[in-house]
Amino acid sequence: MQYRYDKEKNPVSMLAFGCMRFTKENGKINLEKAEAEILEAMKLGVNYFDTAYIYSGSEEAMGKIFEKNHCREQIYIADKLPHYLIKSAAGLEKTFQEQLRRLRTNYIDFYLMHMLTNLETWEKLKDLGIEEWIAKKKASGEIHRIGFSYHGNTKDFCELVDAYDWDFCMIQYNYLDENSQAGRRGLQYAASKGLPVMIMEPLRGGKLVNLLPEEAKQKVTAHPSGRSAAEWAFRWLWNQPEVTTVLSGMNSIEMIRENCRIASETREGAFTEEETAFVNELKDAINHSMKVGCTGCGYCMPCPKNVDIPGTFSFYNLIYSENKKTARKGYMQCTIFRQTPTSASQCVGCGKCEQHCPQGIPIREELKHASKELENVTYKLAGKAIRLFKLW
Template sequence: MQYRVMGKTGDRISVLGYGCMRFPKLNGKIDEERTKRQIYTAIEAGVNYFDTAYIYPSSETVLGNVLAGGYREKVMIASKIPPLLVHSVKDMENILETQLKRLKTDYIDYYLVHSLNSKEGWDRMKRLGIESFLEKAKQEGRIRRIGFSYHGEGRDFKDIVDDYPWDFCQIQYNYMDENAQAGREGLMHAAAKGLGISVMEPLRGGLLAAQMPEHIDAIWKNSGIGGTPAEWALRWVWNHPEVTVLLSGMNEEAQLSENLRVADSSVPGSLTEKQKECIDAVKKALNEKLKVGCTGCGYCMPCPAGVNIPVCFSYYNDKSIYEDKTVGMQYMGMLAGMDGGKPSYASLCKDCGKCERHCPQNIPIRAHLKDVSKSMEPFYFKPVAGVLGGYYKLRGRFVSKGKK
């Protein structure tokens, strides 16, 4: 197993981290015995970083049960506090105490603010007292490192990185998302600040490992480089020295075996020119299915109506490229204000045209936003977004009154 240092923390972390959101299932529930065998195999092969979250169903409890068998001190646990469920410091305390009980431990090594999508979402958490809560929990030894995971656009990511003395961060990064969300620019910015970097979705939820369209699959087969699409997607991420740990949600023994094998030989700068050319060719072929040629540069932002234009286009493109049914739910989760920030979905567009005056690619943004709205916002989208908005307003007033 290869190891890298988690930024300024100095912790030695296995390059392959175990994502605990997708444990194997049996009769609709997590198959704990099979999960245990898989986790023990990973630990014995050198994996020492396990990533879970408060909102992953039963994940913390199962991980706690498995590690209680003499393995807790051999690994580092990362878990997350969900902004959606936080309205006061008391909520933060209750969530952390619940997590410690589920995990059967006195401390969590790496503690993240989960899925920040905007600077506004982070500012809301600050107003609720997250900074003092985190520092207190760290001083008491209940958490050891402080970080955040992110799914928003690049500009806000850098603002959040610069706004707090984080130990690490977690971003989505793969060869198709090199310039999406935090992207390469965000990766380099966080690394320059000394943050350790955990990468999620290296296979885009398995899409980069799945059966590709025939003409794209032929690129791999005709390249002569061998290996599977999953292997080269993983190697592409590990080729970046700024990446500390890559998270993989392994729930099949074959996946675990392949990932362990690839991790053993993946060092920064190890991809050959031929290998990189093959990956670039696959990326180009996939990008030809794009609906909108947006590079995510952000010159169109901020939108006066609050639309997160690059992220709207990113999800719209994903739906076209991968034909993935879950993209619509991801769009809602990220753009309907579920982190407590303001909604930023496509149909909020007021047709003012400011974005188009600043777009270096001369994209007809307003027309495309209408297409995004039709494709990504079903009849129930706005009612759900409205309920969320009303919920946060009511909770905000309740919390404000409670502080008086």
């Protein structure tokens, strides 16, 4: 295993264990299997294990495994505050103490604001006293490092990076999201500020492996390197020095060993021009099935009605390149799970965006199509519930 470093120069394994996808049987985590997998990962050098309050059963499973094997001091635990469920300072403390009990520990190494969306959300947390609370927890040693995880556009991400003295951050990033979500610009901006950047969704939930279009699969099979689709995606990430660690939701010994092998062999900056061109070929093969030729450049922004235009088109394209369920879930996270919604249906047709689009996209027309596809009944009901209970 190779290691990169946090702000204090502590080694973090380049491959991290995402603990959301432990194998379940009859609705419960198979603890014996999860234990064998965690111990195998540790044996191969993985030291970063990521969970969240809302990952059903994950915290409890990790706590039991680490306590049983007396290995708490050998690893880092990353956990997340579900701020969208918090209504008061007392709620902050109650939730955090519950997480400590589940994990059977008295401190958390990397603690994140889960799915922080924009400055408005952070300001709301500040009104609850989050900054003072964090300071106390760091002073007591209950939290070692504070950060945030993020789904959204580059602009909001960079504003959040500057909003507080963070110790690290986490973004969705892969070769298909190079110019969407926080993207390469966001990654490099955070790194330029001295922040370690943890990567989630390196394989786009399997999209870059099992759900590749046939043309891309054939390209991978025919390539003389013999690399799998997953290996191409991982190597593309680890080639970038700004990437600190890459989370993988591993749930088999074989997957753990293979991913650890790749992490041990890959060197930053080692990608050749031919390899970069090949990944771009895979990306092009995926993009052939997309509906809107948006590159995520952001020239159309800001929208007077706060529509996240590049984000909307990214998820609209996902319907056709991946599946409706994944696209609608991601769109929901990035548009209505925030203080000020950014839904496509907010478009009033002013046309300001089209004046600046270098691709000449009929944005107003495409936003109507996207809204129809993405904002189904579930989306609308979720939006009403969020506003009714003031979750954001």
